[in-house]
Amino acid sequence: MKRIVSIILSGILAASVLSSCSREQETSVISVSGSSSDEPDTTYVIEFDPHVYPSIYEENFDGKTKESFFSLCDAMLAGEDEFVCEDDVMFYTVVFTIAHQCFPLVELMGDGWTVKDGKAHINYSLPKEQYLQKVEEFKTLTVSILEECIKPGYDDTDKALSVYDYFITHYSYDYDAAVDDSMRLSSYRLFMEHKGICQEIAPAYAYILLQAHVDCTTCGSLNDINEAHEWAFARLDGEYYHIDPTYGINDPDSFRYFGMTDEERHDQGGWNTAVFNYGNANIFDDSGKYSADSRRFDALWTAVTCNPDYGTNTIRYYRDGGDEQYEFTY
Helix, strand or coil, X not given: CCCCCXXXXXXXXXXXXXXXXXXXXXXXXXXXXCCCCCCCCCCEEEEECCCCCCHHHHHHCCHHHHHHHHHHHHHHHHCCCEEECCCHHHHHHHHHHHHHHHCHHHHHECCCCEEECCEEECCECCCHHHHHHHHHHHHHHHHHHHHHHCCCCCCHXXXXXXXXXXXXXXXXECHHHHHCCCCCCCHHHHHHHCEECHHHHHHHHHHHHHHCCCCEEEEEEECCCCCEEEEEEEEECCEEEEECHHHXXXXXXXXXXXXXXXXXXXXXXXXXXXXXXXXXXXXXXXXXXXXXCCCCCHHHHHEEEEEXXXXXXXXXXXXXXXXXXXXXXX
């Protein structure tokens, strides 16, 4: 695997929460009507959210950083030339760390940026009209993935499982990119080309979950031979879990890399728990605040040929070498 892109900052910024800014949303309203007026209203809305942000960033970056990131999102969605930005350190944090998983369109930013008088100037890699067309295409694509994966009544676990199922069956691993250091990598490339490596797949998965209002970030580590890897780290029903859609792509008939504990994450690949890096942001967890220790999904770790039924919260599966079908209820 390629080295995980990480910007070394001089300490983690103080935690603060900034109220969400007003947002313009592209929406797709899907109505599922009952046969009588006594039945519950099952109308729900799938929408493109311009401002997604995991709780780990809320807790480890200050309000000005969040404000700057949302300003970047608004500017790039409108094709504007500048956004609120205090200095070069904030620029690197917002563009190369936070946007890595929270705003794939940053890949369409060109080189030659400058920061002056509280503003960062944006250059684009495409002419404005062509760029804005790419923006609309990306928003439409995001909504289409959500429409395919998210159905009425889904809770966070349903969403995380369904999106995981989508990723491991719709994308492929790019072995050429894994060895080509000249290739520019991003979650945007994964969405457009349907192939990528871990540092593209994991933030793309996290981004779609954030769009579905599931708290998710990325996590990375090194193994015993100094290889690097990146996967997703989600909070479901108040518990943290490791989820690896990259490994899942090579094992698309099972959910064995979903809902892993810290221990299981180590066992599946030898990834060093002592250097887990959360959010691609040099956030290390000495206090155990982000520990994943719930074994809620342990039945899936040895399961093969999984057939989920999200409507009933069940997964039917087999075990290696056996012909007896089992049922897992989550």
